[in-house]
Amino acid sequence: MSSTAVIGAQWGDEGKGKVIDIIAAKAAVVVRSQGGNNAGHTVVSHGETYKLHLIPSGILYKNTLCLVGAGVVLDPADFIGEIDNLSARGISFDNLRVDYRAHIIMPWHTLIDRLSEEHRPDNAKIGTTGRGIGPCYADKYERVGIRLYDLIHPDVFREKARTIGKLKNEIITKIYGGTPVDIDKTIAEYLALGEKLKGYAADVSVLVHEARKAGKTIMFEGAQATLLDIDWGTYPYVTSSHPVSAGVALGSGVGPNSVDEIIGVAKAYTTRVGAGPFPTELFDQTGETIRQNGFEFGTTTGRPRRTGWFDAVILRHSVRVNGLTSIAVNKLDTLSGIGDLKICTAYEKPDGSRLTEFPPTIEELAECKPIYETLTGFDDDIGACRTFEELPTACQAYIKRTEELCDCKISMVGVGPDREQIILRK
Ligand code: GDP
Ligand code: IMO
Ligand code: MG
Numbered sequence: 001m002s003s004t005a006v007i008g009a010q011w012g013d014e015g016k017g018k019v020i021d022i023i024a025a026k027a028a029v030v031v032r033s034q035g036g037n038n039a040g041h042t043v044v045s046h047g048e049t050y051k052l053h054l055i056p057s058g059i060l061y062k063n064t065l066c067l068v069g070a071g072v073v074l075d076p077a078d079f080i081g082e083i084d085n086l087s088a089r090g091i092s093f094d095n096l097r098v099d100y101r102a103h104i105i106m107p108w109h110t111l112i113d114r115l116s117e118e119h120r121p122d123n124a125k126i127g128t129t130g131r132g133i134g135p136c137y138a139d140k141y142e143r144v145g146i147r148l149y150d151l152i153h154p155d156v157f158r159e160k161a162r163t164i165g166k167l168k169n170e171i172i173t174k175i176y177g178g179t180p181v182d183i184d185k186t187i188a189e190y191l192a193l194g195e196k197l198k199g200y201a202a203d204v205s206v207l208v209h210e211a212r213k214a215g216k217t218i219m220f221e222g223a224q225a226t227l228l229d230i231d232w233g234t235y236p237y238v239t240s241s242h243p244v245s246a247g248v249a250l251g252s253g254v255g256p257n258s259v260d261e262i263i264g265v266a267k268a269y270t271t272r273v274g275a276g277p278f279p280t281e282l283f284d285q286t287g288e289t290i291r292q293n294g295f296e297f298g299t300t301t302g303r304p305r306r307t308g309w310f311d312a313v314i315l316r317h318s319v320r321v322n323g324l325t326s327i328a329v330n331k332l333d334t335l336s337g338i339g340d341l342k343i344c345t346a347y348e349k350p351d352g353s354r355l356t357e358f359p360p361t362i363e364e365l366a367e368c369k370p371i372y373e374t375l376t377g378f379d380d381d382i383g384a385c386r387t388f389e390e391l392p393t394a395c396q397a398y399i400k401r402t403e404e405l406c407d408c409k410i411s412m413v414g415v416g417p418d419r420e421q422i423i424l425r426k
Contacts, residue, residue, distance in 0.1 A: 008225025030058025033251030040299025071251020205253025237276025
């Protein structure tokens with residue numbers, strides 16, 4: 001019996017989907033605990049590519065129980081759309097369950113997400129995915145949210161949707177000058193979706209607890225990442241949930257001691273989509289080469305990802321706030337042929353002093369200059385390497401030095417997108 005959480009260690013898109021898929025192969029239960037369809041997890045299996053947004057990646061395994069916890073925000077149309085698309089590819093949804101307490105993304109959430117971004121000055125735009133994530137979580141904490149339980153009880157839903165919808169339309173029209181949501185149409189559409197979702201509703205907390213008592217192997221599938229965490233990320237350029245490991249317990253309804261192993265997933269370099277400071281960002285040809293070689297374009301929105309060197313300060317922050325037991329480093333293959341490799345070991349502050357811990361505010365972060373160490377690069381195609389010893393010496397040195405600087409074991413090294421293209425280290 002064991003349970004593992006897979007957590008994004010940087011700004012997202014680290015290749016969590018691939019690591020999750022590898023671990024899910026051995027898990028009886030896979031649980032999503034937070035976030036929503038802002039996530040985009042890619043799994044490449046036997047030459048087939050799957051892009052999963054809200055459905056737990058365990059769904060690709062026939063007998064795996066796939067759970068969506070209370071901490072998730074759920075867009076019903078998108079969720080049903082994802083089920084329909086995957087069903088057409090032969091995937092079964094008999095083992096999917098969603099917690100009654102999961103909050104529902106309503107049309108006013110997506111609209112307000114878009115309108116509030118439009119109304120921010122250019123230098124304050126967050127660059128959200130536009131999926132209504134922030135406004136939905138805001139309503140949850142304001143205690144005016146609508147949950148899955150409400151959606152599958154038509155009388156409760158109608159009343160809540162009318163009262164809350166009216167209030168939201170005031171905001172949409174009076175504050176943003178937008179077009180109001182047609183509430184009656186929304187109610188009809190959502191009730192039809194609720195009918196489809198009814199069969200999946202369950203108490204996920206109880207299901208995870210029972211699985212653990214029965215000695216089953218559980219995997220908690222993280223979405224987003226540490227630097228996008230509402231408290232531990234680069235606020236306000238973050239998402240509105242808790243992607244850090246503590247969010248796993250909160251979002252699925254189990255105690256923190258229900259997680260045995262916590263794997264942080266990182267890339268061998270750094271990327272981010274959306275706005276906010278990024279100390280090791282590259283604006284030159286090397287940055288562009290990494291973007292092209294690594295296909296660094298968003299899984300959810302298609303936006304080009306910003307690229308930069310590996311930042312060990314970020315990883316040390318991730319190790320600490322998540323209690324990482326090991327790190328998986330993906331996309332080492334992308335660095336082939338780009339020349340010498342740089343790793344940021346610390347930051348230099350404007351007064352010339354050296355900072356080794358990630359600063360708590362973006363104001364301080366924006367002033368930090370990366371201090372680099374340069375390592376020899378490599379030109380080999382490493383996609384076929386399956387053991388650490390098969391990697392070129394320069395790759396081995398890069399991983400070992402990274403491990404030292406992050407002060408955490410690197411247990412996996414990704415050498416390509418396929419589920420087979422991973423090196424497991426003892
Ligand atoms: P996630 O959100 O963390 O699951 O990551 P995404 O799926 O959004 O983005 C990661 C991208 O990198 C996907 O296109 C993966 O197929 C790809 N990928 C994952 N691991 C590797 C790797 O080791 N090498 C290469 N070249 N691509 C990888
Ligand atoms: P996965 O799970 C990368 C980013 C958005 C934006 C900020 C807020 O695939 O790693 P939101 O729509 O959540 O309010 O946007 O967070 N963001 C992600 N970036 N990967 C993700 O998920 C992300 N989910 C949200 O780009 O900067
Ligand atoms: Mg992604």
